Amino acid sequence: xxxxxxxxxxxxxxxxxxxxxxxxxxxxxxxxxxxxxxxxxxxxxxxxxxxxxxxxxxxxxxxxxxxxxxxxxxxxxxxxxxxxxxxxxxxxxxxxxxxxxxxxxxxxxxxxxxxxxxxxxxxxxxxxxxxxxxxxxxxxxxxxxxxxxxxxxxxxxxxxxxxxxxxxxxxxxxxxxxxxxxxxxxxxxxxxxxxxxxxxxxxxxxxxxxxxxxxxxxxxxxxxxxxxxxxxxxxxxxxxxxxxxxxxxxxxxxxxxxxxxxxxxxxxxxxxxxxxxxxxxxxxxxxxxxxxxxxxxxxxxxxxxxx
Amino acid sequence: xxxxxxxxxxxxxxxxxxxxxxxxxxxxxxxxxxxxxxxxxxxxxxxxxxxxxxxxxxxxxxxxxxxxxxxxxxxxxxxxxxxxxxxxxxxxxxxxxxxxxxxxxxxxxxxxxxxxxxxxxxxxxxxxxxxxxxxxxxxxxxxxxxxxxxxxxxxxxxxxxxxxxxxxxxxxxxxxxxxxxxxxxxxxxxxxxxxxxxxxxxxxxxxxxxxxxxxxxxxxxxxxxxxxxxxxxxxxxxxxxxxxxxxxxxxxxxxxxxxxxxxxxxxxxxxxxxxxxxxxxxxxxxxxxxxxxxxxxxxxxxxxxxxxxxxxxxxxxxxxxxxxxxxxxxxxxxxxx
Ligand SMILES: Nc1ncnc2c1ncn2[C@@H]1O[C@H](COP(=O)(O)OP(=O)(O)OP(=O)(O)O)[C@@H](O)[C@H]1O
Ligand SMILES: [Mg+2]
Numbered sequence: 333x334x335x336x337x338x339x340x341x342x343x344x345x346x347x348x349x350x351x352x353x354x355x356x357x358x359x360x361x362x363x364x365x366x367x368x369x370x371x372x373x374x375x376x377x378x379x380x381x382x383x384x385x386x387x388x389x390x391x392x393x394x395x396x397x398x399x400x401x402x403x404x405x406x407x408x409x410x411x412x413x414x415x416x417x418x419x420x421x422x423x424x425x426x427x428x429x430x431x432x433x434x435x436x437x438x439x440x441x442x443x444x445x446x447x448x449x450x451x452x453x454x455x456x457x458x459x460x461x462x463x464x465x466x467x468x469x470x471x472x473x474x475x476x477x478x479x480x481x482x483x484x485x486x487x488x489x490x491x492x493x494x495x496x497x498x499x500x501x502x503x504x505x506x507x508x509x510x511x512x513x514x515x516x517x518x519x520x521x522x523x524x525x526x527x528x529x530x531x532x533x534x535x536x537x538x539x540x541x542x543x544x545x546x547x548x549x550x551x552x553x554x555x556x557x558x559x560x561x562x563x564x565x566x567x568x569x570x571x572x573x574x575x576x577x578x579x580x581x582x583x584x585x586x587x588x589x590x591x592x593x594x595x596x597x598x599x600x601x602x603x604x605x606x607x608x609x610x611x612x613x614x615x616x617x618x619x620x621x622x623x624x625x626x627x628x629x630x631x632x633x634x635x636x637x638x639x
Numbered sequence: 640x641x642x643x644x645x646x647x648x649x650x651x652x653x654x655x656x657x658x659x660x661x662x663x664x665x666x667x668x669x670x671x672x673x674x675x676x677x678x679x680x681x682x683x684x685x686x687x688x689x690x691x692x693x694x695x696x697x698x699x700x701x702x703x704x705x706x707x708x709x710x711x712x713x714x715x716x717x718x719x720x721x722x723x724x725x726x727x728x729x730x731x732x733x734x735x736x737x738x739x740x741x742x743x744x745x746x747x748x749x750x751x752x753x754x755x756x757x758x759x760x761x762x763x764x765x766x767x768x769x770x771x772x773x774x775x776x777x778x779x780x781x782x783x784x785x786x787x788x789x790x791x792x793x794x795x796x797x798x799x800x801x802x803x804x805x806x807x808x809x810x811x812x813x814x815x816x817x818x819x820x821x822x823x824x825x826x827x828x829x830x831x832x833x834x835x836x837x838x839x840x841x842x843x844x845x846x847x848x849x850x851x852x853x854x855x856x857x858x859x860x861x862x863x864x865x866x867x868x869x870x871x872x873x874x875x876x877x878x879x880x881x882x883x884x885x886x887x888x889x890x891x892x893x894x895x896x897x898x899x900x901x902x903x904x905x906x907x908x909x910x911x912x913x914x915x916x917x918x919x920x921x922x923x924x925x926x927x928x929x930x931x932x933x934x935x936x937x938x939x940x941x942x943x944x945x946x947x948x949x950x951x952x953x954x955x956x957x958x959x960x961x962x963x964x965x966x967x968x969x970x971x972x973x974x975x976x
Contacts (some may be wrong), residue, residue: 346974387799390790390975410659424787427652440645443793479793528836 334402336489336520337364337387342396344382344544356382358544359396364522364537369511370523370553371535373624375632379544380524381421384493388418401489414442417487419495423478427455427467431458431477434466438481452480457506471498480511490514490521496530508534532624542632552624564600566607567591567616574612581606593620642796647810655778658815663771668822671764671828672872678751689746696741707733751837753829754845758852762920764825764858769916772814772864773884779810780868783876790975803970807868809949814864818857826853855920855948862955869966887912901918906944912954 344357357379364370374380385391387398389409398405403412425434435449453459456476463468466477475498482490490511496504504527511521511534525531531538532552539549548555568574571592575585583603584595595602604614622630650656681689707727727733783789789802797801826849833839841849871880892913899907908914908926918924929941 346976385974385976388794390793392972392974402925413795413797416794420794421789423791425791426783426786426788429652433652436643437649438791438795440648441642441792443641485795 334374335344335399336366336401337362337370337522338397338399339363339387340385340397342383342386342398343394344379344386344391345394346382356544357394357396360541360544361546362518362539362549364520364539366520367515367518368536369515369521369523369534371531371538372522372541373526373528373531373538373628374524374541378541378632380541381493383541384491384522384524385420388420388491389413390420390512390514414485415488416491417482417489418491419475419478419487419493420491421493423474423481423498425466425474425477425513428465430463430465431440431469431473431480433566434464434477435481435484439484442485442486448486448546452483455483455510456480461523472500472503475499476503479507483514488519490519492521493524494526495523496525496527504530528624528628538624540631541630547631548627556622556624556627559622559630561595562597563620564597564603565591565616565618565620566594566603566614568607568612570612573610574607577607577610578603591616642802642805643809643812646806647813650775650779650809650813653779653782655782656775656813659775661682661772663767663821666767667764667825667828670760671832674751674756674832677749678832679748680750680836681747685747686743691744692746693741693743696746700736700740704733704736707731707736717809753831753833753837753839754841757829757841757845757849760829761822761849761852761856763823764821765852765859765920768814768818768821768856768860769863771817772860772862773867773880775814776810776864776867777869777871777880778877780806781871781875781880784872784875785877793975800967800972803872803967807865810864810868811861814860815857818860822853851922852920853920859916859919862959865959866962869962872970873962873966903930909946912958914946915951915954918946919948919955923947 339360339362342357342360342362344355346354346356348354353479360379360383361385362372372380372383382391386393387400387405389406393406401412401415405412425431429437432449432453435448435537438444439446439449450459453462456479457482458473458476461473466474469477474496479492479495482492492511495507499507508530511523514521523531523535535552537549538555539550540547540555549560550558565588566574566578567590571587571590575587575592576583578592578594583597586593586595600617600619603617607614679685679834710727711731711733780789783792783806792802795801796805830839867880867884870883871877873879874883892911895910896907899910904910906926907930914924914926924946925943926946927941928944
């Protein structure tokens with residue numbers, strides 16, 4: 333089975349009458365493999381929502397090629413949309429209808445039995461409020477309704493643009509479980525989010541975008557490893573002497589508040605051995621592995637919102 | 640088909656539609672109430688007193704006629720005070736007095752005759768339904784745009800032309816249904832009114848022409864709904880269509896009328912959409928052109944001219960084609976953000 337999403341050289345320039353053109357995507361590439369939760373990260377205004385909208389046929393691309401579920405889009409969109417569930421940024425619904433009615437109308441449009449409406453209401457935990465008007469929903473409840481509408485089709489590909497927006501901690505955890513369930517059922521999830529801890533926990537792979545271009549992509553572990561500079565945190569009784577010893581032995585040492593940061597070492601045992609040879613006893617030695625947040629900030633270093 | 644079914648449900652589930660339906664109903668009820676109050680079926684006593692009054696009027700008129708003839712035949716003598724000569728100046732055509740003899744009917748209390756009043760009342764229904772169609776059509780897609788409903792719908796139905804047409808189709812089906820139901824209700828109401836407050840007698844021909852008026856009224860309603868829908872879709876909110884309607888009234892009906900009046904333009908009505916609406920509802924309308932009146936020393940030589948129903952249809956179809964084409968094109972092309 334091929335990739336679920338393949339994007340090559342996607343371009344998009346928004347043209348507005350008043351403010352002139354604004355380039356949102358500048359040759360963006362992305363590949364999402366099946367059966368994964370794929371994280372889609374990038375600073376504000378980097379083009380995530382634009383990418384997702386283009387993929388879904390809401391926005392007309394300015395160039396590039398896209399394939400979703402093996403079909404070229406937007407050409408074959410009609411064939412693939414029944415298999416894609418999507419929540420686009422800050423979803424909204426007609427305020428005077430109840431959540432249940434909103435979903436039922438969609439189900440009728442899509443030829444889905446109304447039984448499924450009750451199922452998805454259960455999944456997102458909206459059953460108790462299903463007959464309330466959407467206008468009276470909280471932000472998080474609207475978000476849940478949006479997810480419910482995306483799940484209605486029992487999609488093979490679930491696209492979620494900031495689904496955690498407005499969700500409470502329990503909601504975020506439910507969302508995580510939900511994504512796991514979806515993937516366990518054989519589907520693929522593309523998740524755009526700013527909650528990097530969440531992404532790191534749940535995602536198998538990520539794509540990071542900045543200024544409309546891909547800056548890195550791959551399995552989360554690989555992305556993290558790519559930024560691993562082999563740093564260790566070393567705590568000793570006499571940091572000054574230890575620093576001198578290690579530096580003499582060929583390591584790069586940077587003193588920090590109450591410890592030393594040692595770089596350019598492949599084997600941590602070497603540090604222990606070297607220091608022990610000089611009667612310096614290591615109290616603590618931990619590798620500094622980058623987390624997604626630091627990688628993200630490193631890769632998207634420039635100011636997020638630039639002119 | 641599934642789309643049309645869902646959209647029909649949506650149309651009638653909307654509060655705006657329901658309020659508008661009730662609003663039209665209340666206005667119709669108001670008209671019916673006024674008819675009920677102001678009309679009466681003549682009683683035998685009414686008929687008798689009307690007959691007496693008519694007889695009396697006839698006698699008075701004959702007397703006046705005689706006076707007139709006398710006054711005309713006499714040559715006016717200077718100094719003579721002759722009341723007849725004052726009342727009827729020389730050269731007065733005495734037959735004018737007897738030209739329109741009054742009948743008993745002139746002295747009866749107002750009564751509601753379906754055959755006579757029906758067409759106008761069905762035109763009133765048409766005007767109300769057209770307003771209803773326009774507003775409901777505009778809000779049907781306008782509110783969906785501004786609430787994000789269209790975006791969600793496009794995630795289910797990415798082909799935009801069928802979405803636009805399907806939604807319009809459901810709207811027109813719904814409005815047609817309302818038009819038919821309200822026409823039947825209106826006919827029943829008018830019949831009951833006429834039966835109690837006048838005469839409900841209707842010849843087959845009169846009934847047929849009433850039905851034709853109704854067909855025209857419903858056609859107008861469908862056109863209004865389509866235009867409201869298309870303009871609202873173009874602007875992506877309801878306010879655009881309502882704004883366009885207000886702008887049309889202010890600029891094209893009132894403003895243009897004033898300017899054309901100042902310019903003393905010939906046949907100003909031909910530039911006003913309302914004339915075509917009127918001509919459509921009345922199966923052709925006559926207008927008096929008095930622009931020539933002010934031009935020379937000669938007395939006014941105004942002319943009557945007509946807008947035919949066919950011309951109205953042509954104007955309507957043109958408007959419809961242009962508005963829907965632009966709206967659909969924009970719906971297909973523009974980004975949904
Ligand atoms: N409708 C629009 N008209 C003009 N420019 C737009 C429009 N939508 C987005 N943009 C611009 O395109 C760029 C990318 O926006 P996009 O919404 O894709 O960013 P994003 O990655 O989703 O950001 P965020 O994390 O804030 O959601 C931004 O510079 C934005 O200003
Ligand atoms: Mg976004």
